[in-house]
Amino acid sequence: CGGQGWGGERRLPCVASLPICPTGAVNCQVSLRDLFDRAVILSHYIHNLSSEMFNEFDKRYAQGRGFITKAINSCHTSSLSTPEDKEQAQQIHHEDLLNLILRVLRSWNDPLYHLVTEVRGMQEAPDSILSRAIEIEEQNRRLLEGMEKIVGQVHPGVRENEVYSVWSGLPSLQMADEDTRLFAFYNLLHCLRRDSHKIDNYLKLLKCRIVYDSNC
Amino acid sequence: MRTWRTMSEPWRKCFRMLLAESLTNRLDKGIGGGATPAILGRASQSLQRVNPGPGTNPSGKPQFTKCRSPELETFSCHWTEGVHHGVKNPGSIQLFYIRRSTQEWTQEWKECPDYVSAGENSCYFNSSYTSIWIPYCIKLTSNGDTVDQKCFSVEEIVQPDPPIGLNWTLLNISLTGIHADIQVRWEPPPNADVQKGWIVLEYELQYKEVNESQWKMMDPVLSTSVPVYSLRLDKEYEVRVRSRQRNSEKYGEFSEVLYVALPQMSPFACEEDFQFPWFLIIIFGIFGLTMILFLFIFSKQQRIKMLILPPVPVPKIKGIDSDLLKEGKLEEVNTILAIHDNYKPEFYNDDSWVEFIELDIDDPDEKTEGSDTDRLLSNDHEKSLNILGAKDDDSGRTSCYEPDILETDFNASDVCDGTSEVAQPQRLKGEIDLLCLDQKNQSNSPSTDTAPNTQQPGVILAKENKPRPLLISGTESTHQAAHPQLSNPSSLANIDFYAQVSDITPAGSVVLSPGQKNKAGIAPCDMPPEVVSLCQANFIMDNAYFCEADAKKCITVAPHVEAESRGEPSFNQEDIYITTESLTTVAGQPGTAERAPSSEIPVPDYTSIHIVQSPRGLVLNATALPLPDKEFLSSCGYVSTDQLNKILP
Numbered sequence: 114c115g116g117q118g119w120g121g122e123r124r125l126p127c128v129a130s131l132p133i134c135p136t137g138a139v140n141c142q143v144s145l146r147d148l149f150d151r152a153v154i155l156s157h158y159i160h161n162l163s164s165e166m167f168n169e170f171d172k173r174y175a176q177g178r179g180f181i182t183k184a185i186n187s188c189h190t191s192s193l194s195t196p197e198d199k200e201q202a203q204q205i206h207h208e209d210l211l212n213l214i215l216r217v218l219r220s221w222n223d224p225l226y227h228l229v230t231e232v233r234g235m236q237e238a239p240d241s242i243l244s245r246a247i248e249i250e251e252q253n254r255r256l257l258e259g260m261e262k263i264v265g266q267v268h269p270g271v272r273e274n275e276v277y278s279v280w281s282g283l284p285s286l287q288m289a290d291e292d293t294r295l296f297a298f299y300n301l302l303h304c305l306r307r308d309s310h311k312i313d314n315y316l317k318l319l320k321c322r323i324v325y326d327s328n329c
Numbered sequence: 330m331r332t333w334r335t336m337s338e339p340w341r342k343c344f345r346m347l348l349a350e351s352l353t354n355r356l357d358k359g360i361g362g363g364a365t366p367a368i369l370g371r372a373s374q375s376l377q378r379v380n381p382g383p384g385t386n387p388s389g390k391p392q393f394t395k396c397r398s399p400e401l402e403t404f405s406c407h408w409t410e411g412v413h414h415g416v417k418n419p420g421s422i423q424l425f426y427i428r429r430s431t432q433e434w435t436q437e438w439k440e441c442p443d444y445v446s447a448g449e450n451s452c453y454f455n456s457s458y459t460s461i462w463i464p465y466c467i468k469l470t471s472n473g474d475t476v477d478q479k480c481f482s483v484e485e486i487v488q489p490d491p492p493i494g495l496n497w498t499l500l501n502i503s504l505t506g507i508h509a510d511i512q513v514r515w516e517p518p519p520n521a522d523v524q525k526g527w528i529v530l531e532y533e534l535q536y537k538e539v540n541e542s543q544w545k546m547m548d549p550v551l552s553t554s555v556p557v558y559s560l561r562l563d564k565e566y567e568v569r570v571r572s573r574q575r576n577s578e579k580y581g582e583f584s585e586v587l588y589v590a591l592p593q594m595s596p597f598a599c600e601e602d603f604q605f606p607w608f609l610i611i612i613f614g615i616f617g618l619t620m621i622l623f624l625f626i627f628s629k630q631q632r633i634k635m636l637i638l639p640p641v642p643v644p645k646i647k648g649i650d651s652d653l654l655k656e657g658k659l660e661e662v663n664t665i666l667a668i669h670d671n672y673k674p675e676f677y678n679d680d681s682w683v684e685f686i687e688l689d690i691d692d693p694d695e696k697t698e699g700s701d702t703d704r705l706l707s708n709d710h711e712k713s714l715n716i717l718g719a720k721d722d723d724s725g726r727t728s729c730y731e732p733d734i735l736e737t738d739f740n741a742s743d744v745c746d747g748t749s750e751v752a753q754p755q756r757l758k759g760e761i762d763l764l765c766l767d768q769k770n771q772s773n774s775p776s777t778d779t780a781p782n783t784q785q786p787g788v789i790l791a792k793e794n795k796p797r798p799l800l801i802s803g804t805e806s807t808h809q810a811a812h813p814q815l816s817n818p819s820s821l822a823n824i825d826f827y828a829q830v831s832d833i834t835p836a837g838s839v840v841l842s843p844g845q846k847n848k849a850g851i852a853p854c855d856m857p858p859e860v861v862s863l864c865q866a867n868f869i870m871d872n873a874y875f876c877e878a879d880a881k882k883c884i885t886v887a888p889h890v891e892a893e894s895r896g897e898p899s900f901n902q903e904d905i906y907i908t909t910e911s912l913t914t915v916a917g918q919p920g921t922a923e924r925a926p927s928s929e930i931p932v933p934d935y936t937s938i939h940i941v942q943s944p945r946g947l948v949l950n951a952t953a954l955p956l957p958d959k960e961f962l963s964s965c966g967y968v969s970t971d972q973l974n975k976i977l978p
Contacts, residue, residue: 160576187429197460199402199527310484310576311462314401314527321526329526 148263149320155256156316159249160309166245167302173239174295188304189280190220195311207319208268214315215264217308218257219277225250228301231286235298249305256312267323391422391450391469392477397488399581400521401528401574402456404483405447408469411476422476424452426467428460438468459483487574489530490518491584492553495570499592500556509562509591514554515570515584529575535583536568544569551575562594659835 195213196202202210229246232238285297321329390411398404410422425438441452452467461483469477494516502509517523517530531551535544547555560566566589573580628637832840 157576164576195462197463198456199522199525200456202527203525307462307482307484313576314461314484317526317529319526321524325526327525329524 143262145263145266146324148259148266149316149324152256152259152263153313153316153320155252155259156309156313159252159256160306160313162245162249162252163302163306163309166242166249167306169239169241169245170298170302173242175299188300188307189224189278189282190217190304190308192278193217193220195315202315202318207323208264210315210319211260211264211267214312215257215260216277217312218253218260219275220280221253221305221308222257222277224280224282224301224305225253227280227283227286228298228305231298249309390476391471393467393469393479396467396479396481397486398459398483399488399490399518401461401484401487402520402522403454403459404486405451405453406467407447407451408477410450421472422450423470424467425470426452426454426465428463428465487528487577488579489521489528489572489574489581491582492517492532492570492572493519493584495568495584495587497557497568497587497589502562502592506594507562508559510556510558511560511589511591512554512556513568513570513587517553518572518581521572530572531575532570532572533580534568534570536566536589539565539567549573560589560591562591565590659837663835 193213193216195217196205196210205213225246229243229250232243232246282297282301285293286301288294288297321327391408392411393406393408396404396406406424408422408424424441424444426441427436427438441454442458443453443455444451445453446455447453464480464482466478466480468475468479492515495513496515497511497513500510500512513534515532521528521530523530529551531549532553532555533549534547534555534557536547536557537544547557557568568587568589569583569585571580571583830841834840
């Protein structure tokens with residue numbers, strides 16, 4: 114597991130090899146390092162899936178439609194003020210960054226759920242896109258749980274109100290007009306790819322900072 | 330080459346539309362994959378090119394070639410100047426960019442902050458101008474006219490710098506001295522901040538021999554060192570590494586080529602690789618095949634064939650053609666076998682080898698039968714035949730002298746003719762009663778075996794009332810006798826469990842000699858005067874049994890023997906079997922013993938099997954009557970225990 118496949122496809126991450134608490138254990142404490150390792154694996158995996166899904170969709174549906182000529186997609190998570198370059202990311206405190214990550218992840222719960230539903234309803238819904246959508250939705254939930262555990266270890270006690278961006282793109286996903294609907298999908302997948310890359314980067318940064326003391 | 334100006338108007342329109350489509354696609358795929366803002370919609374139509382190939386600019390318009398970010402912190406864009414047509418000032422190319430920030434497009438296009446740092450025809454955006462995950466759009470203008478545009482996000486255009494600091498170390502050399510393994514190490518590109526984890530890189534190593542043209546690729550690795558196996562020591566190699574961001578698809582540039590000069594091979598090393606010795610194998614193969622061929626040819630010759638494959642003797646019966654047996658001509662076979670039997674007499678002659686049978690039976694009635702039955706019947710037919718009376722000759726004839734044979738060789742039997750009497754010793758005596766009855770019921774002609782009958786001395790075990798020399802008449806005349814014999818069972822005795830086959834009819838049916846217990850004690854047979862009379866005339870050859878008295882009268886034995894024999898009370902009269910003790914007591918009396926051979930020592934019909942030794946050996950319980958220095962003949966396969974003891978140390 115892990116690494117590249119022969120054909121360039123990504124393999125499933127080696128999540129199973131990481132130690133986990135046996136079910137029912139009360140005082141089990143997985144180390145922070147393992148939690149971060151697992152989180153990074155998950156975020157990397159999600160980003161791979163998103164990229165592949167976007168490319169697949171682009172190849173199948175967006176060719177010749179001129180989506181690229183349309184307005185720049187605006188993602189619903191843009192309202193969250195996330196660091197946009199390395200300096201900003203380094204300056205932000207890791208607790209805040211963790212909370213930001215949580216917010217982004219939570220913001221994607223709803224869209225991912227609807228994405229799966231709507232992709233299923235697409236005409237000739239390609240299995241590659243659908244399966245990846247399902248997988249991303251599940252992994253996103255797991256990553257969210259993992260992040261909450263990490264936050265519980267790094268920053269215990271403080272429980273932030275669940276802030277997240279609301280996604281309102283469902284109506285456009287269900288439009289009758291095929292062009293509009295496809296563009297809505299394109300937009301959503303593009304945003305997903307971008308946000309998954311963002312999360313992945315943040316987590317790798319945090320891992321190096323917290324676990325390896327900025328010396329990866 | 331066509332230029333724009335030379336094309337006619339309709340063609341221009343047609344091209345515009347086509348190119349607008351293809352150009353936007355090309356921009357998306359080839360450069361960054363970003364999305365164009367709506368304001369650029371008009372601009373796309375102004376992009377007019379003939380044959381827009383990547384890198385080619387036949388129409389002379391400047392266009393973007395590549396935008397890349399090496400470390401996710403800065404980025405730069407490059408373009409090409411087109412061929413200049415005419416007098417336009419080539420230096421008026423400008424780049425403008427716009428980026429979406431805080432959810433709004435700032436409507437102004439800003440000019441490139443740095444035209445210099447990235448080289449000619451480039452624009453460099455340092456880290457302050459770079460925002461990740463933010464869409465950018467850039468446009469190229471020439472004299473105020475937009476000539477090219479594209480949109481992208483910085484994380485999509487990451488192409489790292491090549492690794493630096495390649496070096497290699499020798500890991501080991503193979504035992505053959507031909508191959509070696511090396512470890513190649515390098516450093517990540519200096520501007521990539523892998524230490525803080527901002528960017529994660531993976532590397533791909535390629536190597537080849539110096540004079541080869543094709544690079545061998547290894548799988549991407551995340552670490553900065555990788556082993557390379559199985560390099561030949563007498564060759565020189567080149568190694569290069571390139572890197573990419575872990576989730577991307579595009580690699581950066583290759584590093585500088587590392588030159589690997591392995592130490593020379595030692596002179597003792599094998600000079601050539603092991604090559605499969607086809608030549609030798611072919612030679613030896615042909616040689617082996619030739620040898621086999623010769624052997625085969627020679628084996629055709631009889632002599633060698635005999636040498637190599639000596640013939641195995643086929644079982645044969647002298648005088649009997651195997652075809653006869655195959656054809657199933659039983660009569661002929663029988664006659665032949667009978668002829669054979671005639672040879673038997675000198676074999677047996679006077680030697681009275683009596684089968685001494687010891688019977689160790691507690692429960693006379695059922696035990697013996699059951700156990701013996703089990704023993705006998707559990708064996709193979711073949712075995713029993715062998716055990717009970719393995720023939721010396723290879724005739725399939727079962728001798729009637731083996732009283733216990735239940736399954737005789739039916740096919741070859743006929744044996745109960747006169748010669749069979751010779752082998753009487755084994756006779757287990759049947760029931761006096763029956764015989765006596767038979768005497769009375771003699772219906773058939775006396776067989777010619779009377780005379781030889783008298784010669785039978787010690788055929789019989791000294792069973793008191795029982796013993797009878799069993800004379801099995803093989804003639805068919807006995808058959809009729811046998812049946813009536815069998816038909817008179819009731820009054821006298823039970824029919825024993827065992828029945829001796831006295832003969833086999835040509836038809837294949839078995840004629841059983843009656844074996845009956847002597848329950849009535851002394852049979853009425855014991856009528857000496859009758860005996861005497863009977864002996865002469867109707868000697869019962871048709872039935873197989875003789876009364877003791879009957880036999881005795883034919884044998885020159887003093888009647889007192891008979892009386893004496895009867896006078897031995899210890900015998901169990903009811904039992905056809907004689908216990909060891911009882912017999913030994915007989916044996917203990919030398920006189921009796923002396924007489925025993927001469928008198929008809931009754932041989933019981935049946936022998937109980939004492940020991941089953943092997944598939945081919947049975948030790949029968951036999952009386953320990955000593956044979957006076959006589960070598961017993963084991964033609965019928967009976968060996969008494971005593972005899973055995975004599976033989977064996």
